[in-house]
Amino acid sequence: MDLRGLSREEMTELVVSLGEPAYRARQIMAWIYRRGIADPGRMTDLPVPLRDRLALLACPCEAVLQRRQSADGTLKLLLACPDGVAFECVRLRYGYGYTACVSSQAGCAGGCAFCRSGEGGLERNLTAGEMVGQVLALNAAGGRPITRVVLMGGGEPLANYAEVLRFLRLATSSDGLGLSPRRITVSTSGVVPGIRRLAGEGLPVTLSVSLHAADDRLRDRLVPVNRRWPLAELLAACRDWARLTGRRVSAEYVLIGGVNDRPEDAARLARLARGTFGHINLIALNPVPGFPHPPPSREAVAAFARQLRRSGVPVTVRRPLGRDIDGACGQLRASSRQGPAAGATNQPPDPEAARPGG
Numbered sequence: 597m598d599l600r601g602l603s604r605e606e607m608t609e610l611v612v613s614l615g616e617p618a619y620r621a622r623q624i625m626a627w628i629y630r631r632g633i634a635d636p637g638r639m640t641d642l643p644v645p646l647r648d649r650l651a652l653l654a655c656p657c658e659a660v661l662q663r664r665q666s667a668d669g670t671l672k673l674l675l676a677c678p679d680g681v682a683f684e685c686v687r688l689r690y691g692y693g694y695t696a697c698v699s700s701q702a703g704c705a706g707g708c709a710f711c712r713s714g715e716g717g718l719e720r721n722l723t724a725g726e727m728v729g730q731v732l733a734l735n736a737a738g739g740r741p742i743t744r745v746v747l748m749g750g751g752e753p754l755a756n757y758a759e760v761l762r763f764l765r766l767a768t769s770s771d772g773l774g775l776s777p778r779r780i781t782v783s784t785s786g787v788v789p790g791i792r793r794l795a796g797e798g799l800p801v802t803l804s805v806s807l808h809a810a811d812d813r814l815r816d817r818l819v820p821v822n823r824r825w826p827l828a829e830l831l832a833a834c835r836d837w838a839r840l841t842g843r844r845v846s847a848e849y850v851l852i853g854g855v856n857d858r859p860e861d862a863a864r865l866a867r868l869a870r871g872t873f874g875h876i877n878l879i880a881l882n883p884v885p886g887f888p889h890p891p892p893s894r895e896a897v898a899a900f901a902r903q904l905r906r907s908g909v910p911v912t913v914r915r916p917l918g919r920d921i922d923g924a925c926g927q928l929r930a931s932s933r934q935g936p937a938a939g940a941t942n943q944p945p946d947p948e949a950a951r952p953g954g
């Protein structure tokens with residue numbers, strides 16, 4: 597049992613079933629979410645017999661396998677579960693504070709062309725408790741607490757719908773992480789049924805689509821999920837999301853040199869974005885070993901953004917972060933599967949990481 601994945605009601609049921617008063621649930625959740633301690637043995641205001649019983653029931657938390665700090669301020673952790681599964685999480689430092697980039701799956705079945713999370717396919721879905729654990733691990737690194745969460749780490753969140761929804765409820769509950777739903781972004785490669793389902797959950801989170809191409813031919817190659825739910829279906833779902841939630845969807849577009857960064861790509865993207873996307877985030881590709889295309893030049897990124905703005909599309913150019921610490925999605929996990937990468941360290945400084953896609 598993972599105590600971090602239990603709602604207040606479930607925690608209450610658990611403590612009552614152990615013969616304890618209901619208020620113990622609040623105490624346990626305060627330890628987990630306010631103090632970042634999920635080990636029952638350290639919950640010192642609980643009676644020792646209860647601590648012992650919980651310790652027998654609760655599964656051990658993940659260990660930090662690697663910890664890397666980028667010169668640009670990105671902190672990236674590789675966490676290992678007791679079953680040997682490993683996954684990444686990243687802390688990004690912005691002017692307003694820290695954002696956690698959380699993985700929803702170990703590995704990914706998405707197979708996006710430039711993403712190392714997909715290498716080796718899907719290992720398994722992560723549980724809500726493991727997603728909570730990533731935020732707690734990043735908070736434990738010190739500094740200001742995490743105030744925003746983006747589900748943009750390894751995996752496709754909407755392919756792990758039930759656990760992601762449970763995580764969102766824990767993240768936004770006042771007994772849990774207590775974050776505003778507006779400070780949580782769910783990023784999808786385009787799982788249309790998941791978008792439609794999430795729109796009806798009454799959770800006003802931000803939805804972001806990893807677009808990366810504005811025509812089906814190119815998107816089929818870059819983001820294979822497009823073969824199942826092509827652009828017309830994806831855009832219709834995004835417009836329905838906006839109608840149902842009152843919030844427009846944003847899109848991530850990783851610029852790849854010579855592939856999707858030409859003026860004709862910008863023109864196509866502008867046509868597609870109008871009326872569907874509230875905002876486009878442009879990110880220059882983080883170099884990915886084995887991916888044959890380079891990042892775009894600075895000039896190409898600036899020209900692409902200019903062209904979109906001239907067409908009336910709101911655009912932000914995001915800095916690629918964490919390049920010196922395998923900052924792109926899945927790189928740290930992939931390099932750990934091949935053995936320790938050069939420069940790996942267990943003694944981190946402090947960073948920010950961005951990933952292309954996801």
Ligand code: SF4
Pocket residue numbers: 704705706707708711712713714749750751752785806925952953954
């Ligand atoms: S970009 Fe996202 S959906 Fe695509 S392979 Fe990577 S993690 Fe999976």
